[in-house]
Each structure stands twice: as structure tokens, then as C-alpha cells.
Amino acid sequence: MTAALPENVPAFPPAKAFAGSGIALFFAGVFLFSCMDALAKDLVAQSPALQVVWLRYVIQAVLITAILAPRLAPRSARPMPLRTAHPWGHVIRAVFQVGATGFFFASLTHIGLAEATALADTNPVLITLGAALFLGERLTPARIIAVMVSMIGALIILRPGFGVFTPAALLPLGCAVCFAGNALMTRRLGRNEPAWTSLFYAAWFGTAMLTLALPFVWQPLPMDDLWRYILLGLIGTASQAAVIMAFSRSEAGLLAPFGYLGIVFASIWSTLIYNAPPDGPTIIGALVIICAGLYVWAGDRARKTV
Numbered sequence: 001m002t003a004a005l006p007e008n009v010p011a012f013p014p015a016k017a018f019a020g021s022g023i024a025l026f027f028a029g030v031f032l033f034s035c036m037d038a039l040a041k042d043l044v045a046q047s048p049a050l051q052v053v054w055l056r057y058v059i060q061a062v063l064i065t066a067i068l069a070p071r072l073a074p075r076s077a078r079p080m081p082l083r084t085a086h087p088w089g090h091v092i093r094a095v096f097q098v099g100a101t102g103f104f105f106a107s108l109t110h111i112g113l114a115e116a117t118a119l120a121d122t123n124p125v126l127i128t129l130g131a132a133l134f135l136g137e138r139l140t141p142a143r144i145i146a147v148m149v150s151m152i153g154a155l156i157i158l159r160p161g162f163g164v165f166t167p168a169a170l171l172p173l174g175c176a177v178c179f180a181g182n183a184l185m186t187r188r189l190g191r192n193e194p195a196w197t198s199l200f201y202a203a204w205f206g207t208a209m210l211t212l213a214l215p216f217v218w219q220p221l222p223m224d225d226l227w228r229y230i231l232l233g234l235i236g237t238a239s240q241a242a243v244i245m246a247f248s249r250s251e252a253g254l255l256a257p258f259g260y261l262g263i264v265f266a267s268i269w270s271t272l273i274y275n276a277p278p279d280g281p282t283i284i285g286a287l288v289i290i291c292a293g294l295y296v297w298a299g300d301r302a303r304k305t306v
Contacts, residue, residue, distance in 0.1 A: 022250025025242045026258050032239030034265030037117065038273060039232050041108045046225070048217040049105040052232070054210040056101065059233020060240070061203035068200060084197050086189055093185035093198065094205035097240070099178035107171035113274075114282075117266035118154055119172035124256035125151060126180035131252035134184055139253065146257040146296035153288030156281050157263050183243075183252055190248035198244050199237070257296050260289040 036056075043052045084090060107116045128147050132139035189198055221229065246255055264286040271277040278286070 022246045022248075022255060023258060025249065026246035026255045027261065029239050029242035029246060030259060030262050031265055032235055032242060034117070034262050034269060036232060036235045036239060037104065037108070037266065038113060038269035039228060039235070040105050041113050041273075043225070043228060043232060044105050044108050046222060047219055049109065050102065050210065050213060050217050051219065052229070053098070053102050053105055054207070054214055055229045056233045056236045057098070057203055057206035057210060059230060060199070060237040061207045063234070063237050064196070064199050064203050068196065084193060084201065086193065087201075089185060089189050090198065090201035091205055093182055093189065094202045095209070096178045096182035096185060097202050098206045098209055100175045100182055101236075103171045103175035103178060107168060107175065110168035110171070111166075112270070114157070114263065114266045114270045114276075116172045118157055118263050119169055120175040120179065121154055121260050121262050122151070122173065123176040123179045123183070124259040126176060127183050127256040127259070128253045130180055130184045131187065131256070135187060135252065137251050137253045140299070142296050142299035143253045143257070146292045149292040149295075150257045150260040150289050153285040153292065154260055154263055156285030156288060157267065159281060183247060183256075186244055187247040187252045190244065195241060195244040195248055199241055202240065203237075254296060257289075258293045261293065264289060 040052060104116065104120055107120075125147050128139070128143055131137040186198060267278045267282050267286065
């Protein structure tokens with residue numbers, strides 16, 4: 001059985017669609033994720049990280065359900081419940097997604113936004129290798145070179161020795177592992193099902209898992225900042241939708257190097273929000289990352305035109 005879509009909500013193109021659109025969507029997703037992380041930095045300073053993550057998924061669950069409601073209503077002209085042929089795949093994917101968000105938000109109470117992002121953005125290496133091992137994607141020399149060069153760019157920005165590698169650094173590294181697992185499951189499920197299915201189940205499975213632990217950490221919400229929690233959920237939903245659509249259109253190994261752009265965006269937000277402008281090494285590292293991403297994209301286009 002396959003998931004049903006509501007009327008007037010288009011299905012997303014299959015993975016064989018032109019890779020450029022997948023890269024553009026992934027770029028948008030990484031940018032939106034950086035916006036969400038910058039906003040979460042302040043929110044986890046006043047509320048428990050688990051509670052902030054829970055609110056992020058509750059808002060996504062409500063939003064996606066509202067979008068799909070016309071065809072889920074019992075008295076709809078064409079009633080058809082949301083179904084999937086891969087329920088356990090969505091459960092595993094949701095666990096990875098919640099883990100990635102939870103680990104990263106928790107890290108923001110211990111280390112800076114740019115440093116946490118740099119550590120979490122080691123995930124492209126895991127995605128590229130995992131795509132070759134578990135999804136049968138090609139591990140081309142261009143992709144290997146791009147990942148290695150991108151990591152060099154990330155290290156230029158991070159500059160080991162700043163004291164980032166403390167026990168708290170395990171949190172964003174845990175985020176990297178979970179994000180890679182989520183990306184691989186998204187790519188696997190995206191071959192057969194529309195993105196709406198993944199968005200729906202990720203939201204509700206995530207909400208259910210986090211609700212079980214919520215009573216142990218709950219604190220009253222500052223009502224003056226309620227709009228920021230809602231904005232966090234909306235941005236999180238949009239970013240997740242963009243990433244899911246990206247992996248439905250393009251190979252994981254092709255998209256992986258562009259994940260390092262999160263470090264660039266995090267540096268920008270650190271400048272605008274915390275008045276900590278990027279220095280020379282940060283700018284150089286950002287340029288290295290961008291060049292590596294453009295290199296693998298150009299190589300993929302050239303191979304398709306041969």
C-alpha cells in the first residue's frame with residue numbers, strides 16, 4: 001500500500017529528477033536548519049532542551065495534519081487514510097531525526113553555535129560512506145575528494161585547539177551520526193513514497209516519543225516568547241520538508257558535501273546575533289567548502305551530459 005495524498009497537494013518528483021533541483025532544495029534546507037538552530041540557542045537557555053524539541057515536533061504534527069486533513073476526514077468525497085508500505089522504516093527514521101535535533105539542541109547549552117555546527121557537520125562523511133555501503137550509490141573519486149576537501153574547510157573554521165573537544169562535544173557528534181542515519185533512511189524511503197508521508201510520520205512518532213519523557217522536564221513556558229517557539233516549529237517543518245524533497249530527487253552522496261554550508265550559515269548568525277564576525281580562517285574555510293560543493297555538482301552534471 002502507498003500513502004495517499006490530499007487533493008491539490010502535488011507528489012514530489014522521483015529520485016531520477018535533475019540533480020540541480022535536489023541541490024537547491026538541500027541548500028534551502030541547510031539554510032533553514034541554521035535559522036532554526038540559531039533560534040534554538042536562545043530558547044534552550046530558558047527552557048529544557050527536551051521541552052523545546054517536543055514543541056518543535058508538536059507544531060510540525062499539527063501543521064502537516066492540517067494540510068493533509070481534507071483527504072483524511074472520514075466524510076471526505078474520496079476518503080483514504082494515510083498509509084505506508086514501510087511503517088518500521090518511518091519509525092527508524094523518526095528516531096534518527098529526533099536524536100539529531102535533541103543532541104544538537106542539548107549541545108547549545110554547553111558550546112557555541114558555530115562550534116556545535118562544525119562538529120555536527122561531520123555528517124557528510126558518514127552520509128557519503130553510508131550511501132555507498134547501504135544504498136548502493138556510486139562512491140566516485142569526485143565525491144570522495146569533495147568530502148575530504150570540505151572537511152578540511154570545516155577544520156579551518158573550527159581550528160582544533162579552541163577547547164571545543166570536551167565531553168560536551170559528544171552531543172553534536174551524536175547529532176552527526178543521527179543526521180546521517182536520518183538522511184540515508186530518507187533517501188531509501190523517498191524512492192517509493194512521497195515526502196508528505198515522511199513528514200507526517202516523523203512529526204507524530206517524534207511527538208509520541210518525546211511526550212513520554214516530557215513530565216520529567218516540563219517547565220512553564222514564558223508566554224511573551226511563545227511566538228518564538230511557534231516560529232521554531234514552522235522553520236523546522238519547512239527545513240525538514242526541503243531536505244526530504246532533496247533526497248527524493250538526488251543521490252545522498254551528491255548532496256553530502258553541501259551539508260558543510262551549515263558552518264557558513266552558523267558563522268553568519270553568530271555575527272548578526274552575537275556580534276562575533278567571522279575572521280580570516282572562517283572566510284577561507286567557507287570558500288573551500290563552497291568550492292568543494294560546486295566541484296562535485298559540476299562533475300555530476302558533466303557525467304550526465306556525456
